[in-house]
Amino acid sequence: MQQTHDVFNQPSALENYNAYLADEVLQYWVNRYGGKWGEQKLSSFGHHIGHELLQAGFDANKYLPEFQPHDRFGHRIDDVRYHPAYHHLMEHAITQGHCSLPWTTPKSGAHVVRGAMAFLHTHADPGSGCPLTMTFASIPAISVQPDIAEEWLPKILSPHYDGTNKPWFKKQGVTIGMAMTEKQGGSDVRANTTIATPVGETGGGKLYTLVGHKWFCSAPMCDAFLVLAQAASGLSCFLVPRWREDGSKNPMHIQRLKNKAGNLSNASSEIEFLGAQGWMLGEEGRGIATIIQMVALTRYDCMLGSSALMAQAAKEAIWHTGERKVFGKFLHEQPLMLNVLADLALEAEAATAISFRIAHALDNSATAAEQALIRSATAIGKYWICKRAIQHTYEAMECIGGVGFVNENVTARLYREAPVNAIWEGSGNVQCLDLLRVLNREPDAFSVLMAELERGKGHFVLFDKKLAQMKTALADTTTLEMQARCHMESIALLWQAATLIRDGEHFIAEAFVKARLAERGFHQYGTLPPDVDAAAIVKRYMPKVR
Template identity: 50%
Template sequence: MTTFSETNVTHPAPHRTHTVLNQSVPRTDVNEFTLDTVLSEGVRRHDADWATAELTDIGELVGSATFQHDAELANTIIPELKTFDRWGNRIDEVEYHPSYHRIISAAVAHGAHTSAWADPKPGANVARAAAFMLFAQIEPGHSCPISMTNAVIPSLELQPNVAAIWKPRALSRSYTPELDAPGKASAIFGMSMTEKQGGSDVRANTTVAKPAGRGGPGADYLLTGHKWFCSAPMSDAFLVLAQSEGEGGEGLSCFLLPRILPDGTRNIFRIQRLKNKLGNKSNASSEIELDGTVGVMVGEPGRGVRTIIEMVARTRLDCVLGSASGMRQSVAEAVWHARHRSAFGKVLADQPAMTSVLADLALESEAATVTALRLARAHDEDASEQERSFRRLATAVAKYWICKRGPHHAYEALECLGGNGYTEDFPLARRYREQPVMAVWEGSGNVIALDVLRAMTREPDSVAAFDAEVNLARGANTVLDAHLDRVRRQLGELAGLDPADAQRRARTVVESMALALQASLLTRFSPGAVADAFVDARLGPDRSHEYGTLAPAADLQAILSRA
């Protein structure tokens, strides 16, 4: 009996069912910074040109196939809760895939967390924003603890004895994932405010803080209660809110809660479960229970919201940055695919219908990026009082609008890839699930719209500063001028309404303000083809609800050349 293994037998030739043709090549080993015309222009425009070399290095890193593979691994081999060790000791740890630690370590090493605090100067927050956006473009989950570590600094500085210990650790460029590593000199921060019964209404919190001694600012307290959302529970320390008791002062107060106590023992920090989230899979979010957990009061008793709002304001800016970076990823992937695939005898990107969609997506992305970097510059240390007033209102307005635009933008980009886009093998499915989180975190739509109303009432200078900023573009476009008039009229009408009517109008006015800001900035900073197309598409009489409906006169190729 003969077999195929015998040398004198002729083997049958294999038959191929097909050859893979007309698929786009992998978008890997590209420099995400040097390819991003809008981002690199903004860095130069806003006094951060000195950071170009490092941002170029970051762009090469995050555009590499290795980094992209780590991003995929971190979101498919997701964090796992380890409540006990093998011997039955309660450890309350979350185990991440090593890819996650490689990503966050690189972000920390490049200062995407606190570089602007470590070396404050003109453009410092712009450089930090660009670094943050480049990392978040490829892997957004890790940017949650990166953002919170950046945002915690102004709250820490309200309590000098606490800042003296923790600020140097937050500014460190090293990353050590183990909580109790010997000699650990760095720290990643988290924040936990919401509880089951209150959600955004943090004044309904029931967690109690009892003083371990006399109490008061900078003193130790013992906290007992629960937190409904605690992201990045393996952070080294957290800012939390609790109802303080005792002679040190009563009311909702802010506390710094370390995972490891000064004597090296573990603080009581019981992770009840990890949240099963729609997206943001690489970043563990949890429910936690506190039971006599040690915390140090930060700021004045009863003024916890005022203390932690410093942190919230910065994380809201990072929600804008994160949404803008997601839009950039969506546009980059959609355009790449369309330029490497043909249909009906033409490259997809040259098909007029597709060209219009891609250009419209690029317009949205450019508007978000230009706005994000302008806001970042307003957060620098040299900001004038007018700049501070502007950023108070404009950050909330941008957070509301840009974060809401993110999910539909991601969907439309995903559709450009057809069936491939709907599969988890391509990054836009993950991006589509990721984008809603920026709109939900740090204040959902209604919370942000109401915050805009609050700012208008309590800080009228912020309205004047916002008006001054957007009207810098007056006279360049009659459609924009008409919209600027409309915004002024809406703001005036809003000021005369009773609270209930003002709340009902809030979303309408905030949307108008956001579009005024974006159109003004594009008119001032972007090429005419971009600005004119955006104004016509978003403010003109023939504006539409969907992407890909740009005016016939729009210079689509000029817009796409920047994508």
């Protein structure tokens, strides 16, 4: 047999590298916002992400979760079984502090360092980030009920992962999920029909039984779930464990796993409560106020997750085109491709910048101004970054070409994953309405947001002009809701620009202002103006593999 051809002009895979040390942009923003002290931890974390955990991510997305309702003798077990790679991903993240660092090490920059871990974990597998995020975000909501928190928080914050299906009190460490939406309501959780009835006494910390359903319960293998249900005084929040305190199975039955377009390694389910027991968290009738503390952090992690998708997509595209020749030159040196790559890198860095700006605000949330910024700006970032990731990941996949569309290449997964964060934890319209609600009810929060944007004034005439136009547009309250997406986009772009201007590299800020604030009428990637230093932007984003 004769060999038909030689394989050449094919790039090497971006693997077996340190995902943190190779990322100049991530390091810049971690250091800029006070996380330099975590460099050694992040370097170790990034080493494992760039080596064995990359393969674990591929395996976890190939060998999908399987639902086992009963054991072989007919007992109801409601078990979800995963490939060992999934457990490897979960164990690494939890033992390194992905879910716990800001709570166990409450020092300046802790949210920034933890944010970088979440960012890097997404490079290996976004799906397993779902239970990690919910576990991390559950702390403030559970903390409103001190007696329940005393029992549960030590296990939630523990650096131990136990993926077995056994009672929470027999584990060293546990994970927490969330179940809010129902078929008839979706984002309108006040339409929920699940009923909570007290077993004995009523109120916070007391035991109730729940009867009803949840249309979406992600990560149903978690040890307990924050759940909304109707009590006598209205919608209330409950912590519902998979197992009762007597060791019996809590009747929270999984109906089926969702067959999703993406987010494949993460099991999402429909469930029914048939008298499942759970403890009320906080005051009866104040369930939304309680659980929103968890939702605020999961929305922030949606920002981080989508920023990470874009960062990885841009790096994969730049890496691939940097080793592939076309018409006698490396592809990433061809002027038109260079424009596309620089545009992708610019978008990814702007997303990363405001995501870590929120991490910095979380580290300083004791101040009223930073707390107000979190309430308004998280909705802006969640709306804008998560929507931008969809087109962005596609464009990166196109840069790589046909091989980028097959599942052996990570960009196919990034593209499938991209819509998830835009839809979950409140879709785009919900984010717009939440921002309007904050601005209408909390004028001080609006002032803080404007002050954040005004940090960028005085550097670029174009920025100052756009800021003035946005303020004028917001003054027309008659069409505020109808035009909410227009306002959201304007504010998001100005916030990204202001963050890059004040906290970023000058040439990145200048390129962003020229590319995103000029009224040029172009919306596709690869349309940067000719006076932008595209080569410098691409060089900054090229993975520094040693």
